[in-house]
Amino acid sequence: MKAFIIAALTADGFIAKNSTHTPLGWTSKEDKQFFAGRTKEAGVVVMGKNTYETILRPFPGRHTIVYAAQPYEGIEVTQKSPQELLEDLEKRGFKELAVCGGSTVYTMFMEAGCVDTIYLTVEPHLFGTGMTLFNKELEAKLELISVGKLGENTVLSEYKVLN
Numbered sequence: 001m002k003a004f005i006i007a008a009l010t011a012d013g014f015i016a017k018n019s020t021h022t023p024l025g026w027t028s029k030e031d032k033q034f035f036a037g038r039t040k041e042a043g044v045v046v047m048g049k050n051t052y053e054t055i056l057r058p059f060p061g062r063h064t065i066v067y068a069a070q071p072y073e074g075i076e077v078t079q080k081s082p083q084e085l086l087e088d089l090e091k092r093g094f095k096e097l098a099v100c101g102g103s104t105v106y107t108m109f110m111e112a113g114c115v116d117t118i119y120l121t122v123e124p125h126l127f128g129t130g131m132t133l134f135n136k137e138l139e140a141k142l143e144l145i146s147v148g149k150l151g152e153n154t155v156l157s158e159y160k161v162l163n
């Protein structure tokens with residue numbers, strides 16, 4: 001079982017201004033619709049504590065898992081490695097995992113070699129500085145599977161990760 005990364009970027013390449021900045025305010029309705037549909041298809045999502053703190057509720061219709069040291073009421077919390085988490089979810093009948101950020105968790109899954117697909121939406125927005133998709137040096141080759149307009153101003157690309 002593999003995981004996919006799903007993220008929204010500004011046109012200058014940032015996922016957020018800082019680790020407490022919610023994506024809800026600047027991403028488009030089309031991106032939110034794509035995110036909801038694709039993550040519901042997976043049925044299970046994982047995110048880091050900082051991302052969860054910007055929303056503080058599970059995503060409806062998707063099993064929500066948060067990387068955190070302390071429990072959150074009503075939420076599955078994990079400290080498992082990406083490989084261990086994927087093995088566990090496979091045993092529980094899931095077929096794919098949606099990795100929903102932020103930079104720390106995207107990087108952890110990418111470094112572990114557990115990502116086979118990356119969905120990036122690019123929004124018509126600039127931050128100048130901010131958080132990038134990954135926060136450590138890494139290298140991977142990608143194949144562009146599809147690219148197109150998601151809405152009037154938003155571009156969606158799907159990449160396959162080549163290992």
Ligand SMILES: NC(=O)c1ccc[n+]([C@@H]2O[C@H](COP(=O)([O-])OP(=O)(O)OC[C@H]3O[C@@H](n4cnc5c(N)ncnc54)[C@H](OP(=O)(O)O)[C@@H]3O)[C@@H](O)[C@H]2O)c1
Pocket residue numbers: 006007008009014015016017018019020021022023047048049050051052054067068069078079080100101102103104105106131
């Ligand atoms: N544009 C987008 O598509 C998008 C998507 C998602 C998130 N974001 C943004 O990304 C930002 C957050 O990114 P981030 O890198 O700061 O944080 P993050 O990845 O959301 O969470 C990182 C935190 O999770 C906890 N954690 C990670 N691995 C763990 C492990 N193995 N065991 C226990 N706890 C673990 C740690 O919390 P402690 O340090 O407290 O232990 C760590 O600091 C927010 O601004 C959010 O809005 C943007």
